[in-house]
Amino acid sequence: MTIISAILVALVAIEHVYILILEMFLWTTPRARKAFGTSKPFAEDTKSLAANQGLYNGFLAAGLFWGLIYPEAAIGHQIQIFFLGCVLVAAVYGGLTAKRSILFVQGLPAFVALAFVSIS
Known part of the structure; x- marks a missing residue:
């Protein structure tokens, strides 16, 4: 599960x-x-x-990559949760105020990654 969550977090970071x-x-x-x-x-x-x-958006990506490479896994995990939460908040705000598609393009991948990070 940890490998899958790391891949998903990396994909969200690459998207950003x-x-x-x-x-x-x-x-x-x-x-x-x-x-x-x-x-x-x-x-x-x-x-x-x-x-x-x-x-x-670059800061969001940097935070996600930082969480992936942080040498202490428990802290890296918390960093990932924080930055995925930031992506989700930005996606919800963007989806409500700019384009609804932001909810799916940015929010959905972040939500899925957050779910996997949370259960790993």
Whole structure:
């Protein structure tokens, strides 16, 4: 069970690295605009805001990776629970205020990972 939970946590972290890249570096590209449902003018106008948002996603990923590599397993476990909880809160907020799909794209993987971390 521990290996499965570690894989799931890593996948959530990788997803947030991907979001960081989209928001910080690719925000105005067609790929990012399609992913976030934005227009070219909107993307240009909000480029700095998106970069800031991407940085926060990077912090979530860093925390999850930190929890995975922490040398004391019990503390690493708690770090993972904390950061998965942060991802869930962000996903619920984003799903309610921005796009409902955030609940499924970010929230569901975090929820599943949290469930596995909690029972491992």
